[in-house]
Amino acid sequence: xxxxxxxxxxxxxxxxxxxxxxxxxxxxxxxxxxxxxxxxxxxxxxxxxxxxxxxxxxxxxxxxxxxxxxxxxxxxxxxxxxxxxxxxxxxx
Numbered sequence: 198x199x200x201x202x203x204x205x206x207x208x209x210x211x212x213x214x215x216x217x218x219x220x221x222x223x224x225x226x227x228x229x230x231x232x233x234x235x236x237x238x239x240x241x242x243x244x245x246x247x248x249x250x251x252x253x254x255x256x257x258x259x260x261x262x263x264x265x266x267x268x269x270x271x272x273x274x275x276x277x278x279x280x281x282x283x284x285x286x287x288x289x
Contacts, residue, residue, distance in 0.1 A: 198259035204283040205267070207250040207276055208243075214275035216240060220250055222273045230266040231256035255287060 207223055209216065220238055227233055237253040256263075267279045 198257055200255050200287040201258045202253060202255055202283075202285045202287050203263060203281060205250075205252045205254075205263070205270070206241075206280050206282045207252060207270060208278045209247070209249070209275050210277045212246040212248075216248060216250060219273055219275055220252070223250070223252055223270050223276075226266060226269045226273075227252070227254050230263075230269070231260050251282070258286070 205223070207219060209219060224236055227236070231254075233254045233256050235255045239251040239253075241249045241251050243249050263281055267281065270276060271279045
């Protein structure tokens with residue numbers, strides 16, 4: 198099986214949400230889900246001071262759907278929603 202690069206967009210509930218705390222907890226959930234240790238995180242301005250976390254990580258495509266991971270991350274305090282915005286096969 199090949200590896201895929203997944204991009205998750207994590208939206209906080211409001212501008213007062215602690216993005217660093219959400220990021221740390223989301224990374225822990227990703228490690229528990231697929232044992233990935235390769236991350237890149239981008240803070241993306243949305244509007245009116247609201248910022249989202251775009252978390253990029255690598256996982257084995259044999260793991261299948263990320264639906265369970267999305268559900269676990271959405272249950273983190275301060276998280277409004279989680280969605281996969283991109284999945285690409287890794288080359289090399």
